Amino acid sequence: MENSKKSSLDKDSPEVNRRLTMKYTKEERMDIGRRIYDGEISRYEAAEQYGINDQTARSYMRMYRDTNKLPPKRGKSSIATPSFQKTPVGMEELESMTKEQLIQELVKARITEARLKKGYEVKGDGTVILYGNRNTK
Numbered sequence: 046m047e048n049s050k051k052s053s054l055d056k057d058s059p060e061v062n063r064r065l066t067m068k069y070t071k072e073e074r075m076d077i078g079r080r081i082y083d084g085e086i087s088r089y090e091a092a093e094q095y096g097i098n099d100q101t102a103r104s105y106m107r108m109y110r111d112t113n114k115l116p117p118k119r120g121k122s123s124i125a126t127p128s129f130q131k132t133p134v135g136m137e138e139l140e141s142m143t144k145e146q147l148i149q150e151l152v153k154a155r156i157t158e159a160r161l162k163k164g165y166e167v168k169g170d171g172t173v174i175l176y177g178n179r180n181t182k
Contacts, residue, residue, distance in 0.1 A: 068097065078109025082118055125127065 069077070077095060080086050081102060086094065088102040095102070110117070139147065160166055166174045 069095070074105045075109050075112065078105035078107070081106040082109055082115065 077091055077108070081088050081091055088099050088106065089101040092099040106118075109115075110160075116154070139150075157166070161176075164176045166176070167175065
């Protein structure tokens, strides 16, 4: 029994060697991180190309970014942000409104916000625009 424990913790075993050795040098990791940061490849493509985990590729990119004191890179969102047909009301326009008009605009804004949270928008002519395909109930 003690013999089996020794063989699993032996430094010459492939499991221990794989965990103790780095696959890439620091320069190679920085180059992988640079390619991800610059958008040449995604972290998933890097993971496949270099035989590493996508989280490892992400950490290489962060290491490159932190070493070079670069700002964080924001990924592209897969969900399109709904565009508003009406331009935001300017301060001058708000200042010229009466109390009742301001309340009415506030109610419209809250209704629009609630509809967008549920995944749809209603145009002025009553046309409904659905965003996404998930169930709204």
